[in-house]
Amino acid sequence: MASITLDNVGKVYSGDTRAVGDVNIEIADGEFIVLVGPSGCGKSTLLRMIAGLESITDGEIRIGERIVNQIEPADRDIAMVFQNYALYPHMSVRQNLAYGLKNRRTPKAEIERRVNEAAEILQIGQYLDRKPRALSGGQRQRVAMGRAIVREPAAFLFDEPLSNLDAKLRVTMRLEIKQLQKRLRTTSIYVTHDQLEAMTLADRLVVLNGGRVEQIGTPLELYRRP
Ligand code: ADP
Ligand code: ADP
Numbered sequence: 001m002a003s004i005t006l007d008n009v010g011k012v013y014s015g016d017t018r019a020v021g022d023v024n025i026e027i028a029d030g031e032f033i034v035l036v037g038p039s040g041c042g043k044s045t046l047l048r049m050i051a052g053l054e055s056i057t058d059g060e061i062r063i064g065e066r067i068v069n070q071i072e073p074a075d076r077d078i079a080m081v082f083q084n085y086a087l088y089p090h091m092s093v094r095q096n097l098a099y100g101l102k103n104r105r106t107p108k109a110e111i112e113r114r115v116n117e118a119a120e121i122l123q124i125g126q127y128l129d130r131k132p133r134a135l136s137g138g139q140r141q142r143v144a145m146g147r148a149i150v151r152e153p154a155a156f157l158f159d160e161p162l163s164n165l166d167a168k169l170r171v172t173m174r175l176e177i178k179q180l181q182k183r184l185r186t187t188s189i190y191v192t193h194d195q196l197e198a199m200t201l202a203d204r205l206v207v208l209n210g211g212r213v214e215q216i217g218t219p220l221e222l223y224r225r226p
Contacts, residue, residue: 099147
């Protein structure tokens with residue numbers, strides 16, 4: 001686990017688009033932060049900068065003691081869950097889960113232990129030998145989360161992970177993520193458009209507008225009307 005610090009973070013894309021500016025957030029160890037705000041407010045840009053997938057124009061992002069831009073990609077201790085699952089279609093579920101660990105030269109017995117544990121947590125044990133195309137949307141998203149969990153990362157980054165699912169499944173998965181959060185207590189940053197998802201999951205919400213932090217607080221603090 002790790003704390004994450006955003007210190008005056010800003011991003012200007014080439015062509016002079018300021019996507020993010022003056023963002024200061026201290027995220028505690030084990031805290032679950034939800035980023036909300038209208039389309040184009042900079043949520044994805046911020047998440048991608050924290051992931052080290054996008055360069056940072058101003059300021060600094062630290063994960064624990066380490067500065068994001070100075071960490072080699074192979075040493076990045078964060079795992080990201082995407083809306084489109086990003087599973088490898090030619091690999092079985094088991095291979096998808098193990099892939100990132102194999103790349104990191106994790107011993108075979110340890111890979112097996114972690115894959116089985118993730119499969120148990122996410123209830124995907126009976127699908128381990130299937131290919132992603134033989135799974136439903138919800139099952140695919142569980143595998144995508146499993147791939148993040150097996151890494152045992154210092155932090156999870158979620159980019160609208162439930163947006164492609166139907167309304168009923170979103171409710172189920174939202175509650176499952178809540179359970180996961182209680183069990184693992186891994187520092188998480190979660191981007192969503194969905195108010196219920198935000199309210200259910202967030203320890204604190206960060207409301208972005210025009211690339212800047214408009215409000216920050218617990219769901220109770222932000223949604224209680226005076
Ligand atoms: P959100 O995730 O909240 O919808 P984004 O982070 O995707 O917002 O976008 C923030 C702003 O940055 C928008 O004005 C968007 O058009 C712009 N933007 C995003 N990605 C790029 C890019 N690769 N090049 C130029 N501008 C971009
Ligand atoms: P892994 O293969 O185990 O996911 P990597 O070192 O390749 O690990 O990637 C580091 C992080 O960046 C991971 O969290 C991964 O999900 C994310 N990532 C990797 N490739 C991409 C990509 N093309 N686009 C967005 N995120 C990516």
